[in-house]
Amino acid sequence: MRSLVSVLFIMIAFKGIAQENVITELFREYEGQENFTTIYITSKMFEMIAQIPEQEDEEDLLNVIRKLTGVRVLSTDNYEDAGDLYQKAYKLLPGHGFEELMIVKENDKETKFLVRQNREVISELIMLSGGRESFSIISITGDLRLKDISRLSKTLDIQGFDHLEKVDDKP
Amino acid sequence: MKQLLGVLFFAGLSLQGLGQSNALLEFHNKYKDYGDYFSFRIEGGLLKALSRIETDDPEAGDFLEMISKIDAIDIHSIHVKESDFGESDFREITRKIKKEKFEDLITVVGEDKKINFLVRESGGKITDLLLIINHPEEFTLLNISGEIDLSTISKLSKCMDFKGSGDLANLDKE
Numbered sequence: 001m002r003s004l005v006s007v008l009f010i011m012i013a014f015k016g017i018a019q020e021n022v023i024t025e026l027f028r029e030y031e032g033q034e035n036f037t038t039i040y041i042t043s044k045m046f047e048m049i050a051q052i053p054e055q056e057d058e059e060d061l062l063n064v065i066r067k068l069t070g071v072r073v074l075s076t077d078n079y080e081d082a083g084d085l086y087q088k089a090y091k092l093l094p095g096h097g098f099e100e101l102m103i104v105k106e107n108d109k110e111t112k113f114l115v116r117q118n119r120e121v122i123s124e125l126i127m128l129s130g131g132r133e134s135f136s137i138i139s140i141t142g143d144l145r146l147k148d149i150s151r152l153s154k155t156l157d158i159q160g161f162d163h164l165e166k167v168d169d170k171p
Numbered sequence: 172m173k174q175l176l177g178v179l180f181f182a183g184l185s186l187q188g189l190g191q192s193n194a195l196l197e198f199h200n201k202y203k204d205y206g207d208y209f210s211f212r213i214e215g216g217l218l219k220a221l222s223r224i225e226t227d228d229p230e231a232g233d234f235l236e237m238i239s240k241i242d243a244i245d246i247h248s249i250h251v252k253e254s255d256f257g258e259s260d261f262r263e264i265t266r267k268i269k270k271e272k273f274e275d276l277i278t279v280v281g282e283d284k285k286i287n288f289l290v291r292e293s294g295g296k297i298t299d300l301l302l303i304i305n306h307p308e309e310f311t312l313l314n315i316s317g318e319i320d321l322s323t324i325s326k327l328s329k330c331m332d333f334k335g336s337g338d339l340a341n342l343d344k345e
Binding site: 031032033034035036037038039040041042044045048 | 274275276277278279280281282283285290297
């Protein structure tokens with residue numbers, strides 16, 4: 001019986017690792033390629049931002065920042081196969097525990113928000129966006145609630161992210 | 172005996188405070204003889220002297236107060252081709268720097284350049300801030316040591332015109 005439990009645990013752990021890999025692999029594949037930029041922000045950075053004084057009035061925002069463990073961005077605005085890449089990335093995600101939160105379509109541009117969630121806790125938020133020649137994927141990991149994400153979206157100056165502002169108004 | 176230990180301890184501490192990272196020193200020693208090696212050090216004394224300038228402008232005042240806390244700013248820069256600085260050298264120095272308790276804050280990878288922004292802490296305070304810029308033509312290390320807070324850096328990078336340091340100006344927005 002015990003061994004069954006441990007096998008289960010190992011499986012769950014592996015599943016976690018596998019999920020991590022989809023996005024990591026995507027980043028690795030396109031990192032350093034022509035017209036692509038990748039940005040990695042570590043949890044250390046958020047830990048330090050949360051320590052900056054003179055922002056007591058934004059205590060709720062700091063509480064959200066403290067919960068972040070990493071932000072990764074992969075983006076290009078000049079890539080011929082941006083549409084294909086968007087589809088490819090999109091197809092990868094649902095099979096790995098991500099659920100769609102919202103889709104926004106503007107002109108020739110589409111933005112999807114996906115989350116990986118365990119009950120109330122959102123462990124990863126993905127913003128996937130693709131246009132004719134542009135593509136970007138933003139991954140935010142942490143120990144987040146929906147209202148945290150709404151709070152973040154008000155502050156982060158990321159194009160498209162403002163769509164999330166109203167997200168916690170939903171039931 | 173106790174006294175001796177105390178003196179040694181304090182001497183050790185102050186030396187540690189003064190010296191820059193070994194990895195940077197090593198880099199300096201290895202490349203200093205190359206023709207286009209560029210090295211630049213601003214000592215804290217100069218910055219402290221500067222900070223005594225009287226000003227009515229509050230923004231300038233902030234800036235001056237902030238630089239008075241900096242012990243030194245070091246810049247090392249080499250021409251990649253002429254110094255024969257390759258990918259393995261880059262990996263080697265990054266490894267050494269990480270070994271000295273520098274931690275990654277931000278990494279930016281563009282199609283031809285890579286920028287690492289690292290920090291070193293001691294007792295909960297930032298003691299060093301290091302920017303590694305790996306550009307196909309130029310490899311640059313920029314280290315700021317002293318008592319630093321992040322809002323300081325974001326102000327500083329606005330004042331400094333450095334390849335890649337513009338990326339830091341947006342930091343406090345995030």
